[in-house]
Amino acid sequence: MKTLVVIPARSGSKGLPDKNIKLLNGKPLIHYSIEVAQQIFNNEDICISTDSDEYIKIVEKTGLRVPFVRPEILSTDKSTTQDVLLHCLNFYEKKGLFYDYILLLQPTSPFREKNHLEDILMTNCEECDMIVSVKETESNPYYVLFEENKSGLLEKSKKGIFIRRQDCPKVYEYNGSMYLINTKSLKNTLISNFKKIRKYEMHSKYSIDIDNQLDFDFAEFLINN
Numbered sequence: 001m002k003t004l005v006v007i008p009a010r011s012g013s014k015g016l017p018d019k020n021i022k023l024l025n026g027k028p029l030i031h032y033s034i035e036v037a038q039q040i041f042n043n044e045d046i047c048i049s050t051d052s053d054e055y056i057k058i059v060e061k062t063g064l065r066v067p068f069v070r071p072e073i074l075s076t077d078k079s080t081t082q083d084v085l086l087h088c089l090n091f092y093e094k095k096g097l098f099y100d101y102i103l104l105l106q107p108t109s110p111f112r113e114k115n116h117l118e119d120i121l122m123t124n125c126e127e128c129d130m131i132v133s134v135k136e137t138e139s140n141p142y143y144v145l146f147e148e149n150k151s152g153l154l155e156k157s158k159k160g161i162f163i164r165r166q167d168c169p170k171v172y173e174y175n176g177s178m179y180l181i182n183t184k185s186l187k188n189t190l191i192s193n194f195k196k197i198r199k200y201e202m203h204s205k206y207s208i209d210i211d212n213q214l215d216f217d218f219a220e221f222l223i224n225n
Helices: 028-040 053-064 081-093 114-122 183-188 214-223
Strands: 003-008 046-049 101-105 131-137 146-148 152-156 173-180 197-201
Touching: 003 028, 003 081, 028 046, 028 101, 046 053, 046 081, 053 101, 081 101, 101 114, 101 183, 114 131, 114 173, 114 183, 114 197, 173 183, 173 197, 183 197
Parallel strands: 003 046, 003 101, 131 197
Antiparallel strands: 101 173, 131 173, 146 152
């Protein structure tokens, strides 16, 4: 199984400007994802997709060479992850390099460890579209999530009669850390339409996904305590 690691790092973040290179405990955030990937993969199989020359300089301090600058058309708010991944695949295939899977690592998830990458690679199944990292959700739709009906009244999002939260079925949410994607599926189907998806469950302490300043401050707190 030949796998290409893709770490996307667009420079136009609005919630937390330049969050991908913001210093977390003195280290650029993106370095955490690069360094854990380098523990398993050769640099030649790790692709940083970024539109920023500044980001490229910061990335290459890890010894990794950035193979291209992401086109502007793939660097807007409307650009999809799927388009970015297909662009990476196309770049390597033009060079005669073909991959069976893409391991997508979001740079906003700094707490994944080497064993997590090893485990998700081991759980791979050729019949799957994707294996995705998840955590058990704290907001169980059988218990604490509600939707407003046509009368303006709240109804449980998921029907069921449960007295205790512990009795509810387990519900999972993507934690944003790892996506192992079958390249055949990627080329033929929208990721949002994937049907054959398996989970790789991670503890909540490894599932921090930095989107805003509060997330960043919490990540800093965890590292320092």
